Amino acid sequence: MSAPDPHAQIQELRQQLQSLLEAAHDNERKLDRFDALERRLMAVSSMEELVTLLLVECRDDFGLDAAELWLLDPEGELRRALPTLPMAKAPRLLEHHGPLKDIFGAVRTTRLVGPGHGEDLVAQAFEPGAGMRSAALLPLIRQGLLIGSLHFGARDPERYDAVSGTKFLDRLCAIAAIAIESMLNRERLRxxxxxxxxxxxxxxxxxxxxxxxxxxxxxxxxxxxxxxxxDVDHFKAVNDRHGHQVGDEVLRQVGGLILRSLRTGDLAARYGGEEFVVLLPRTDLAGAREVAERIRALVQDAPFVTPEGGTLSATLSAGLAMLPAGAVSFAELLTAADRALYAAKRAGRNRTVAHGDDTGAAAA
Structure with a gap:
């Protein structure tokens, strides 16, 4: 039996040392990138910035092929807020926990999945046809509650191996969950x-x-x-006959019907009492009258449900005005719409009147 070659042993040890050094340098670079990402996550000032950081910049910085963010939104508060934000990529908003349970089950920890170790979850975590072969699935947990998940995907089936460590990813999802909760609370306050x-x-x-x-x-x-x-017609009579709680419920439901009738970019507000005001940018007279009539008809046909489970009917009157040529203040438009509303009231209510209408009584 020949003696070991000292030169070959030294060479092998050098190679092992070099591999260890390269792995250490690689981990150091990863740590630096994760540290920089964490600092940026803690410094974000808007939901738009946060989503862009997680879904676009993370993908680019870490050489990912895909990134997805799922957020639980049972009350629809994010759904109402996010469409107004000019984001390059939007999160998926979930109405219930079902999709999250499908991925994490009862064990809410980071999962590395791919061929032979959860490849069915890879397909669930990304858009159909994305072509991802492996993925890191990060649960977002705050105060013991699962509020969403962050998914990093790769076309390389070996990018995320089931035996790899998840220390960096675990820390990232903890920081991301804190940042998301902070932005949600800030959005609620806003x-x-x-x-x-x-x-x-x-x-x-x-x-x-x-x-x-x-x-x-x-x-x-x-x-x-x-x-x-x-303006809701005869609203004082509703309060007098049914009580202020029922009156409040009618106003709440009218507000919902108005919002259902508008486009993104339109503006609706409660102006005072039972009076609402709506602004319709880039809308001509015919289009504005159509919106007003749609709202009026919805209110007229709606069975308003009272807190006790009964129903009652209500109507509203609408005044419409267009921004006049050469207007020097917004007050001119507001005053014209207000005058048209009073014309609708005088003409019998439950109708739309546009400023300048000859009869003062458009379609009832």
Whole structure:
């Protein structure tokens, strides 16, 4: 039996040492990238910035082929907020825990999946046809509750191996969950400051601010701007006959019907009491009248459900005005819509009247 070659042993040890050094340097680079990412996550100031960081910049920085963010949104608060944000990629909003349970089951820990170790989960975690072969699935947990998940995907089936460590990923998902919860709370506070708590439409304060912006844009770019004043007919009688709790419920449901009738970019607000105001940018007279009539018909046909389970009917009157040529202030448009509303009231209610209508009584 020949003696071991000392030179070959030294060479092998050098190779092993070099491999260890390369692995250490690689881990150090990963740690630096994760540390930089964590710092940026803790410093984000908006939901748009957070989503872009997780879904676009993470993918680019870590050489991923795909990134997905799922967020639980049973009350629809994110669904109402996120469509207004100009994001390069949007998260998937979940109405219930079902999709999260399918992925994590009862064990809510980071999962590395791929061929032979959960490849069916790879297909569930990404859009159909994405072509991912392996993935890291990160649960987002705050205060013991699963609020969503973050998915990193690769076309390389060996990128995420089941036996690999998940220390960096575990820390990342913990930091990401904190950042997401912080942004959700900030968004809730922001919306609370600009939303009418009863009806769900914007409040007067927000309308006063936003209307000046819409007015300025319409004048500068010379596009039409329509304004609707909407008032629930005989609302005092509803309160007197059924009580203020029922009156509040009618207003809440009217607010929902108004929101259902508008496009993204339109603005609805509770102006005061039972009166609502709507701004319709880039909408001509015919289009604005159509919106007003749609809202009026929805309210007229709706069975308003009372807290006791009964129903009652209600109607509303609508005043419509278009931004006049050469207008120097938004108040001109608002005043014209308000006058049209009073014309609708005088003409018998439950109708739409546009400022300048000859009869003062458009379709009832």
């Amino acid at each position: 919306r609370a400051g600009m939303t009418d708590g009863l009806t769900g439409v914007h409040n007067r304060r927000y309308f006063d601010h936003r209307s000046l912006i819409e007015f300025s844009q319409a004048v500068r770019h010379r596009y039409p701007l329509a304004c609707l004043f909407l």
